[in-house]
Amino acid sequence: MGCVTSLLNTFLFCFSTLLIFLSTISISTDTLTTTQSLTTNQTLSSPQGIFELGFFSYTNSTWYLAIWYKNIDHKTVVWVANRDTPLENPTGFLKIGDKGNNIVLIDQSLHQIWSSSNQTTTTTTSTRNSILQLLDSGNLVLKESNENYPTKFLWQSFDYPTDTLLPGMKLGWNLDTGMERHITSWKIKDKDPSSGDLSFKLNYHGLPEIFLWNKDQIIYRSGPWNGERFSGVPEMQPTTNSIKFIFHVDEHEVYYSFSIENQILFSRLFVSPIGELQRLTWIKTTQVWNKFWYAPKDQCDDYRMCGPYGICDTNASPVCQCVKGFHPKNQQNWNLRYGSDGCVRNKELDCESDKFFKLHNVKLPETTLVLVNRSMNLVECEDLCHKNCSCTAYANIEITNGGSGCVIWIGELIDMRQYPAGGQDIYVRLAASDVGFGGGSNGTNSTAKVAGIIVGGAALILLALGFFLLWKKNKLQCILKGKTEHRGSLERSHEFLMPEVGFSSKREQSSESNIDDLELPLFDFNTITIATNNFSEHNKLGQGGFGVVYKGILIEGQEIAVKRLSKNSGQGIEEFKNEVKLLVKLQHRNLVRLLGCSIQMDEKMLVYEYMENRSLDGILFDKSKRSSLDWNRRFSIICGIARGLLYLHQDSRFRIIHRDLKASNILLDKEMNPRISDFGMARIFVADQTEANTMRVVGTYGYMSPEYAMDGIFSVKSDVFSFGVLVLEIISGKKNRGFYYANKEWNLLGHSWKQWIEGNALELIDSSIGDLYSQSEVLRCIQVGLLCVQEHAEDRPTMSSVVLMLSSETAVMAQPKNPGFCLGRNLAETDSSSSKQDESFTVNHVTVTMLEAR
Incomplete structure (x- = not known):
C-alpha cells in the first residue's frame, strides 16, 4: 500500500510539473486559453500594460491570485480572487475549467481550492472555445473567443470586487438577478488580504444611499444622490482631471460608479482596514497614492x-x-x-x-x-x-x-x-x-418685512445701550485707577482659595502681594536667555495654553526646562503665581521640582528640573514609541503617580487638589520615573475642609469628574477620578477623549466597564506590551481604575486606599460600580443612586484647557 501511495504522489508531482512547463512555453500576453494554465511564477498583462494578473505572497506561506497596477513600483493590489482560501504552496496554478464556463485555482495536490462557479452569475452552459483575458480597465473576463460584443462575458471580476472600486466598476444591485456588488476591506493592510470588518454597501430601499459598515454596525452614511452628488458629500465635484460620478436608478439596476476621461490618471475608491473610505489618486511626480478624499473625516x-x-x-x-x-x-x-x-x-x-x-x-x-x-x-x-x-x-x-x-x-x-x-x-x-x-x-x-423691522429696531436699541455701558465702564475705571485692591471681588475670593504660601511676612498678605517677596531663587533674565539660546525654536519642548516651554543648559551644565508665560495671557499671571506658591513648598520624588523663577523685563518664567523623557502622553499615545513602555514600566508609573497624589492629598503641609491631572502633565525622567507637573489650576484646602465649589470650572475634558464638570464641586475625589482615567489610559494605550469603541457608543471608560463586567478585562491591555505581564497585576490595576472613575464621589476610594490596593495582592477590593461619563447605556445597574442619572443638570461656565505636552 505504501508503494502505491508513493507512486501516486510521484505521478501527481510529475503531472503538475508538466503542466507548469507547458504553460511556460505557450502562454500569451493578456489571454489564457483552455489549453494553458497560469503558474505562480507567471503573469498576464493587459494590452497596454496598465494592469497585471499573477500570484503574490507576503509571508511565503500563502499565495493569492490577484490583479495589480503593473507600472507602479510598490505593488498596489486592486482585486484578489482567493482572498479567503489562499494557496499553501507555490506550485499551484490557474486554469479554465473543463467545461470552459468557469476558472479554477488548483493546489499542488491537484485539488480545486477556488472556482468562479461559486459565484452566482457564472453560466452553466458548456463551451469549448473560451478564453480568459485581462483588460486595460483592470477587469478579468472569461468569454468566448469569437465574441466581439464588449460587455458580453461568461464571467467577469468586476462583478466581485474586493476592497477597491475601479473606474467602470458598479457598486450596487442588479434587481433582476439579485446580485449585489460591494467592497470589503482587507483584514490587515498590506499584510492579510482576507475579508476584513469594514464594508461599503448600497441600500436600494427608499431613496438609495451607501453605508460604511464595521461588521454589523453602520459608522458612516453617504446621504442620497441629489442629481449632482451624494447629499452628505458636498465636496463631491468633477475634478479638472475629468472624474465623472455616475448614479443610476431604474427598475432593473441601482448602482454607483465613476469614470475617468483622462487615461493617464489613476484613481480608485478603497475601503481601508483602519475604518476609512478613501479616494486615492496616483501622483506620478512623487510616486505616491494621494488621499484625495476620505470619510468619515470628523465627528x-x-x-x-x-x-x-x-x-x-x-x-x-x-x-x-x-x-x-x-x-x-x-x-x-x-x-x-x-x-x-x-x-x-x-x-x-x-x-x-x-x-x-x-x-x-x-x-x-x-x-x-x-x-x-x-x-x-x-x-x-x-x-x-x-x-x-x-x-x-x-x-x-x-x-x-x-x-x-x-x-x-x-x-x-x-x-x-x-x-x-x-x-x-x-x-x-x-x-x-x-x-x-x-x-x-x-x-x-x-411677515418677513415685519420681522425685519422688529429686528432692525432691536439692533439700534442694543447698539445705543452698548455705547452707554462702555462709557460707564471707562468712567468707573478712571475712578478706581491708582487704588490698591486689598480684596478681590466676591467671585475671586470664592475662586482663589489658596492661602498665601512662600511670601514674606513683612508685608500684609493679599492675593495681589508683590512677586518680589517670593522666597525662591530668582534667575537673571540674561542667564535664561543664554541657557535657552535666546529661546530658539530648536530648544522648544512644547506649547501650552499659557506659554511655551524651552529646554536650557545653565553655564555650570545643569539641564533645565523653562516655562515662559505668554505676555498676552490674562489667565496666565494667576497660574504663574499659583504654581510658584505651591511648588516652593512641595518636595516629593513624584512631583516635578521647581528650581526658581524670573520676573525681569516684563517676563514671567518658571524654571524646572529637566525631564529627559518629557511627558507621558508623548510616549503612551505614539504608536512608534509606546512599545518602550513595557508592563513593568507602566505599573511603576501608575504607582508613582498614586504616591505623588497621596502626598498632595494627605502627607504635605496642606491638602492640595491638583484639578488638571492628565497624561500630558505627567513628566518622565531618564529612568522613566513619573513626576506630576503643572500646578497652575491647583487649590489648597484648610485642615478640615473636604470639598469646595467654583463658579469657573477649569481642567481638561475627558479627565474631569462628573460632579466637578456639572456642578463645580471639587475635592480629593475629583483627582481620584482623573487618576482612574489615567490608569485605564496607561493600561490600554488609548485616550479616553477621542476613543470610541465599535459603533462609537462607548468611550474608554464605558468600553473598559463593558469588558470588565463581561469578564474580558485583559483585552484592554495595549497590544504593544506583548505577553510579558502579570495577569493578576493588570487585573488589579484595571479594578483600581474602575473604582476610581465611579460616577458618585462617595463610592471612589481615597489615594491612601489606592496605594494600598496597588501595593498588596491580598488587599480586599470592592467591586466597581458603573463609571461616570461612560457615554453609553448602563450595562448593569449596581446602585440605587444610579436612577438619578436621567435628571437634568445646568452646567456652570466651563473653561477647558487643551495644553500641549511639555
Whole structure:
C-alpha cells in the first residue's frame, strides 16, 4: 500500500510539473486559453500594460491570485480572487475549467481550492472555445473567443470586487438577478488580504444611499444622490482631471460608479482596514497614492452622532444642535457633549395647523424608510406631506434644474448634518407656534418685512445701550485707577482659595502681594536667555495654553526646562503665581521640582528640573514609541503617580487638589520615573475642609469628574477620578477623549466597564506590551481604575486606599460600580443612586484647557 501511495504522489508531482512547463512555453500576453494554465511564477498583462494578473505572497506561506497596477513600483493590489482560501504552496496554478464556463485555482495536490462557479452569475452552459483575458480597465473576463460584443462575458471580476472600486466598476444591485456588488476591506493592510470588518454597501430601499459598515454596525452614511452628488458629500465635484460620478436608478439596476476621461490618471475608491473610505489618486511626480478624499473625516460624519432631530455642525460648539422647535431629550448627556439621545419636540403637532421650517444646506436624514415620488414637484410634495399627519419632513429628490421629485419622511429624522454650503434644503414639520416669523415654506413677504423691522429696531436699541455701558465702564475705571485692591471681588475670593504660601511676612498678605517677596531663587533674565539660546525654536519642548516651554543648559551644565508665560495671557499671571506658591513648598520624588523663577523685563518664567523623557502622553499615545513602555514600566508609573497624589492629598503641609491631572502633565525622567507637573489650576484646602465649589470650572475634558464638570464641586475625589482615567489610559494605550469603541457608543471608560463586567478585562491591555505581564497585576490595576472613575464621589476610594490596593495582592477590593461619563447605556445597574442619572443638570461656565505636552 505504501508503494502505491508513493507512486501516486510521484505521478501527481510529475503531472503538475508538466503542466507548469507547458504553460511556460505557450502562454500569451493578456489571454489564457483552455489549453494553458497560469503558474505562480507567471503573469498576464493587459494590452497596454496598465494592469497585471499573477500570484503574490507576503509571508511565503500563502499565495493569492490577484490583479495589480503593473507600472507602479510598490505593488498596489486592486482585486484578489482567493482572498479567503489562499494557496499553501507555490506550485499551484490557474486554469479554465473543463467545461470552459468557469476558472479554477488548483493546489499542488491537484485539488480545486477556488472556482468562479461559486459565484452566482457564472453560466452553466458548456463551451469549448473560451478564453480568459485581462483588460486595460483592470477587469478579468472569461468569454468566448469569437465574441466581439464588449460587455458580453461568461464571467467577469468586476462583478466581485474586493476592497477597491475601479473606474467602470458598479457598486450596487442588479434587481433582476439579485446580485449585489460591494467592497470589503482587507483584514490587515498590506499584510492579510482576507475579508476584513469594514464594508461599503448600497441600500436600494427608499431613496438609495451607501453605508460604511464595521461588521454589523453602520459608522458612516453617504446621504442620497441629489442629481449632482451624494447629499452628505458636498465636496463631491468633477475634478479638472475629468472624474465623472455616475448614479443610476431604474427598475432593473441601482448602482454607483465613476469614470475617468483622462487615461493617464489613476484613481480608485478603497475601503481601508483602519475604518476609512478613501479616494486615492496616483501622483506620478512623487510616486505616491494621494488621499484625495476620505470619510468619515470628523465627528459629524459619525452615524447618528446627534440622534433623532439633532443636527451636527462642526462650526458650532457643541457640535450637536437641536432642530428649531426641538430640545434635547437628555439634557445631562447633551451638556456632556453626548448627543446620540437626540431631541424631542417643544410642542405637539396639530396636523391641520402645522407649518414647515426650511433648513438650508444640510445632509438629508437617513432615507431607507421614506416615501418616494419622482414625478412630483416641491409644491405637490408639501401638499402631500401636510395632508399626511405622520409626515415629519419633505424635500426634493434632485436639486438640478431647480429641483424635482418628492421624498417624504414618516418617522424620526436621523443623522443630519449642517454644511456652510453645498448641502440640500429640507422642510421639517413643526407646530405653527414654533415656526415663527419668516420660517417655513408658507411664510409670506409681509411677515418677513415685519420681522425685519422688529429686528432692525432691536439692533439700534442694543447698539445705543452698548455705547452707554462702555462709557460707564471707562468712567468707573478712571475712578478706581491708582487704588490698591486689598480684596478681590466676591467671585475671586470664592475662586482663589489658596492661602498665601512662600511670601514674606513683612508685608500684609493679599492675593495681589508683590512677586518680589517670593522666597525662591530668582534667575537673571540674561542667564535664561543664554541657557535657552535666546529661546530658539530648536530648544522648544512644547506649547501650552499659557506659554511655551524651552529646554536650557545653565553655564555650570545643569539641564533645565523653562516655562515662559505668554505676555498676552490674562489667565496666565494667576497660574504663574499659583504654581510658584505651591511648588516652593512641595518636595516629593513624584512631583516635578521647581528650581526658581524670573520676573525681569516684563517676563514671567518658571524654571524646572529637566525631564529627559518629557511627558507621558508623548510616549503612551505614539504608536512608534509606546512599545518602550513595557508592563513593568507602566505599573511603576501608575504607582508613582498614586504616591505623588497621596502626598498632595494627605502627607504635605496642606491638602492640595491638583484639578488638571492628565497624561500630558505627567513628566518622565531618564529612568522613566513619573513626576506630576503643572500646578497652575491647583487649590489648597484648610485642615478640615473636604470639598469646595467654583463658579469657573477649569481642567481638561475627558479627565474631569462628573460632579466637578456639572456642578463645580471639587475635592480629593475629583483627582481620584482623573487618576482612574489615567490608569485605564496607561493600561490600554488609548485616550479616553477621542476613543470610541465599535459603533462609537462607548468611550474608554464605558468600553473598559463593558469588558470588565463581561469578564474580558485583559483585552484592554495595549497590544504593544506583548505577553510579558502579570495577569493578576493588570487585573488589579484595571479594578483600581474602575473604582476610581465611579460616577458618585462617595463610592471612589481615597489615594491612601489606592496605594494600598496597588501595593498588596491580598488587599480586599470592592467591586466597581458603573463609571461616570461612560457615554453609553448602563450595562448593569449596581446602585440605587444610579436612577438619578436621567435628571437634568445646568452646567456652570466651563473653561477647558487643551495644553500641549511639555
